[in-house]
């Protein structure tokens with residue numbers, strides 16, 4: 104029996120139809136990878152299942168009492184709560200009880216005699232309440248999940264505003280994974296995870312008894328975990344059995360077959376046209392030639408897409424324009440150090456980056472990769488040493504969370520504002536190279 108059934112789903116945002124006549128079922132315990140181009144509707148499908156949006160037509164049927172854990176693509180924390188407080192989101196009463204227990208236990212230290220007796224009773228009552236509410240199991244769950252996702256105990260009391268991008272992603276994941284669930288819906292869980300955390304997630308999912316849908320571009324994760332792949336494309340979902348590797352292979356075989364079939368059709372039409380041309384005026388052949396022509400015309404009329412090329416997925420294509428040669432030195436670090444309070448990220452870095460070099464920065468979550476870029480941009484001050492850019496450089500900066508974007512402005516306005524010298528037509532052409540076509544550019 105399916106735990107979730109989507110039947111004949113239709114979803115449109117304004118005039119844009121995102122899903123149409125979509126059918127899909129999820130079964131107990133199955134781990135499913137979900138893939139598809141950007142904007143094809145993957146996140147929308149998860150939101151339909153959780154109930155964050157309703158379909159315009161069709162039905163979402165869920166098994167009664169199904170417990171769903173949902174990790175959304177955008178992680179949002181207010182910043183002023185700590186890691187532990189966030190882990191208690193939804194069960195704040197447990198946190199309150201825990202604090203009350205701690206307060207009473209502190210008070211008991213300075214009491215004696217009958218006053219102590221009264222406090223002890225209060226203490227016992229609070230502990231009892233905590234146990235009845237499942238507090239102890241909950242706390243163990245939190246500690247285990249935080250340890251699995253590599254949150255050192257000293258980070259537990261850190262405010263979320265002090266966490267790195269990867270640490271924030273891990274925190275949202277931890278929140279979802281520690282709940283008792285029958286179905287996990289994970290929207291790009293590994294986006295900012297380092298290798299170690301990704302491996303932990305992989306193991307977690309393999310050992311998880313419930314069903315899971317994982318939207319991911321991480322083929323390695325899907326290869327190890329998924330037993331099915333849902334491909335979202337052309338407003339529909341198609342299910343492929345097997346892991347990601349099987350999916351790619353079967354799809355490639357299908358594509359080659361379609362290409363062969365297309366070539367065969369083109370050759371057939373060319374042969375027929377050639378036959379008609381050679382024979383239409385030949386004595387004794389005119390009737391046959393006319394018959395062939397009628398049949399060909401009928402075939403093409405009844406099957407207007409008979410000669411259509413199989414569609415290949417669109418890819419991003421662009422080149423960097425020419426720039427004037429500025430300075431050979433792009434970036435210079437001299438004895439650069441950075442600390443936040445007691446936490447030292449790096450010390451005494453000295454190196455140059457020269458024009459034309461391509462440098463990768465890698466390392467576990469929270470080691471200071473984004474901080475380094477922000478130092479280079481002058482948005483943060485070093486704790487010691489210097490970092491400076493070459494003269495007259497034009498710098499493009501893509502931050503980890505797209506914070507540079509104003510969510511209330513359209514794609515076109517955002518692009519125009521960084522390219523004030525270009526016409527709207529030129530900017531639209533550039534956006535097209537990044538697959539923002541048609542009305543996409545007017546979306547906020």
Ligand SMILES: Nc1ncnc2c1ncn2[C@@H]1O[C@H](COP(=O)(O)OP(=O)(O)OP(=O)(O)O)[C@@H](O)[C@H]1O
Nearest residue numbers: 116121139140141142143144145146147148176546
């Ligand atoms: N609230 C909304 N209002 C208007 N349009 C929306 C809204 N949510 C989604 N869309 C549009 O619906 C389409 C599908 O969006 P969705 O987020 O489901 O895609 P996706 O497959 O998850 O893409 P990605 O790989 O980029 O995460 C996109 O064209 C998007 O612009």
Ligand SMILES: [Mg+2]
Nearest residue numbers: 145146176290
């Ligand atoms: Mg998405």
